[in-house]
Amino acid sequence: MCFLLLTAFAITRAHDLLATVMLLSIYSLLCASFFVVMDAVDVAFTEAAVGAVVSTLLLLSTLSLTGRFEKPQREKPLFGLIIVLTTGALLIYGTLQMPPFGSAAAPIHQHVGSYYINQSYAETGIVNLVTSVLASYRGYDTFGELVVIFTAGVGVLALLSSQKSYPIAPIDKTILPAPMKQHHILRVVSKMLIPLILLFALYVQFHGHTGPGGGFQAGVIFASAIVLYTMIFGLQAALDVISVAWLKLFSAFGVLIYSSVGLLSLLSGENFLDYSVLAQAPIEAQHLGTLAVEMGIGITVASTIMLIFFSFSGQMHSIGEAQ
Amino acid sequence: MNIWDSFNYWVVMILMMNGLYILISQGNFIKKIIGLTVFQTAVFIFFISMAKITGATAPILKQATEQGSTLYSNPLPHVLILTAIVVSISTMALALALVIRIKQAYGTIEEEEIQHKDQP
Amino acid sequence: MSEVINGLSVICLLLGGLASIIAAIGIFRFPSFYTRMHAAGITDTLGSGLILIGLMLQSGWDTTLAKLVLILLFTLITSPTISYTLANAATTNKDAAK
Structure with missing residues (x-):
């Protein structure tokens, strides 16, 4: 998780777009390994194939058409930062109400999820x-x-x-x-x-x-x-x-x-x-x-x-x- | 309340806000698309974290003899995210195609310069 | 017999992890591009190879073993190619080698 955060911050900081694309690829690969840890093997497979390979390819071919470096920033967009921080604080406040991570009693596991797990083999x-x-x-x-x-x-x-x-x-x-x-x-x-x-x-x-x-x-x-x-x-x-x-x-x-x-x-x-x-x-x-x-x-x-x-x-x- | 209970969700929120910040603050269109991707991936991580049950295994059924004793993660968010990833790549391809066209039409992909050129 | 195999696999896994860590330190500490590439090559061949062999010893006669052998072959083919491509790109483009 901390690697994910570090990579995301590096993406924000980097000015060389080529480096940004490579960081994005690393970020996708980290995501894929995180999905494996979270038992979502299918999702990890897709993320590794799509995020780390195909999107990097498409971004690279676009870069070769549009140029590698971005213009340096003119001023720090303070207003945007304020909006982002407020939204983030509100969202984190919202997570306080969520069921604890990994608990089997969370509402998400009560409805169709358990039905699929118990019945789908008999049906399909x-x-x-x-x-x-x-x-x-x-x-x-x-x-x-x-x-x-x-x-x-x-x-x-x-x-x-x-x-x-x-x-x-x-x-x-x-x-x-x-x-x-x-x-x-x-x-x-x-x-x-x-x-x-x-x-x-x-x-x-x-x-x-x-x-x-x-x-x-x-x-x-x-x-x-x-x-x-x-x-x-x-x-x-x-x-x-x-x-x-x-x-x-x-x-x-x-x-x-x-x-x-x-x-x-x-x-x-x-x-x-x-x-x-x-x-x-x-x-x-x-x-x-x-x-x-x-x-x-x-x-x-x-x-x-x-x-x-x-x-x-x-x-x-x-x-x-x-x- | 344990601090690790919501740690994953907090990390997701920070990642998401990071993506949003890139989207708002950067003038370069490719950088904006990358920010959008970071944002999307944060949502994916959020869904997958919700599907996880501690001590559970991947939702691929074991032999019938072992069944009942094993705990599986919720497969539904996995399905939703699996399709969402593929949709995200197609939206990204469309956005990149638009960027290429903008580059051909304006000769730049910086937001400010384009607004400057649009003014009569 | 099983203890011997277990011990061997543990040794392989530990050595592989050690090689990977040493290579990671090397990538940060080495002065130039080519020496760093040497460190990266260690991760690709020695590190992952030893870890895969350790896992193979753990898995026993199974389809998992076949898959691991395939992965090992795949890395053995691709990683030298990647090193070659990197070195080639660096020599043709001198700026990147700094």
């Missing part, structure tokens, strides 16, 4: 409670989140692809050499690692029933493998492997899978996203439904993150050409 047959709650009990929420991610992907595309941002027509490869041509060690090692990372992503995807993992984490890991490929071998090579048009299709396809599972149960006379119609035995049906939904999540998350990264690095390319 999924060992990992987080997966069963995510994909089955709270399927509506998760569907909403998935649509949010899809919308964010669409928004980034709308903002960044209005002018000729990423190269649609194949560019002469002599103009754009692969950025890491001289680094033989990096190329060889990443060639070794990328298939392993992809395999690990699939393992995480299908292992979500019995251990920490699931569609969100798998999508992020899958995307990070492709991002690694892009960084080592260049944008053009990555676009040869998987093109932007396909990615757009895939990110919509994942949402389609999720919603069609819901519609299927709706058409069979049950409620939206009620999996019991998918098979004869209820547990089998829940398994099937969760698997399909996780597939949809994985596909959408992976392709949206790749899309976002491609449009960011496409911006870098177009600026590089302009200079």
Whole structure:
């Protein structure tokens, strides 16, 4: 906890934006280890993959476009400090009323939480409670989140692809050499690692029933493998492997899978996203439904993150050409 | 009352206010986004701390024979935060895309300079 | 037999923790970038390697063992690569080496 505080203060103080981004990455990693201590392994997994890897990547690629140093502060914003201190004091005063940390009698544990813990195995047959709650009990929420991610992907595309941002027509490869041509060690090692990372992503995807993992984490890991490929071998090579048009299709396809599972149960006379119609035995049906939904999540998350990264690095390319 | 009872919550509040302070005081847009991320992460930590029960294990069920004796943390906040993390990355990507567009339109990402340029 | 394995694993874990602490001190105390990188390399290989071996001895024949072996292999591949990349970036960009 104290490390977290120190890192956060360092983020406030630092003027070099590159250092700030690196500190943010460390901060996310510390958060992830804190989540492990707090028994939230799934959350820790996601935080490590998203906060420490993907957000750092996106921030770094933005920094390369906007410049590394910020303007020095002109005056200390005293007014803001007062507001922040007052709000903080009020919030801390509010925590005095809260149930003590770690007590099993806190009101949060009395309602649906204990129901999930006691009943969900009998109803869904999924060992990992987080997966069963995510994909089955709270399927509506998760569907909403998935649509949010899809919308964010669409928004980034709308903002960044209005002018000729990423190269649609194949560019002469002599103009754009692969950025890491001289680094033989990096190329060889990443060639070794990328298939392993992809395999690990699939393992995480299908292992979500019995251990920490699931569609969100798998999508992020899958995307990070492709991002690694892009960084080592260049944008053009990555676009040869998987093109932007396909990615757009895939990110919509994942949402389609999720919603069609819901519609299927709706058409069979049950409620939206009620999996019991998918098979004869209820547990089998829940398994099937969760698997399909996780597939949809994985596909959408992976392709949206790749899309976002491609449009960011496409911006870098177009600026590089302009200079 | 034990002082450790609310220690986690206090740390969360301090982190949160730290993020809010960055958001208010800094003029650079990327720094503002980072402040927002710190704020969000503080909320995540708050939820996860509430889900913790002392002596409990992660909410992955053991074999049926051991069941009943083990105590599990509350899985519901975990689910909410898991999706919230992924949503936070997508909002951040959108914000960064906006920053890039602002940089192209104004040539700077400092708040004051942009306001200065907007004045006729 | 189990006592021997237990003792070995405790020794490995302690040595690994010691190596990590020494490396952390080294990162702060060493004068230049390259010497600091040497200290960081100790954490990556010696520290984590010893800790992982200690944990492997604890786990017994299990899927956990397989996972730990995979993690060890992964760190053994990646950490020299990271050191190489850092050193390379430092030599090409002399300002960063100060």
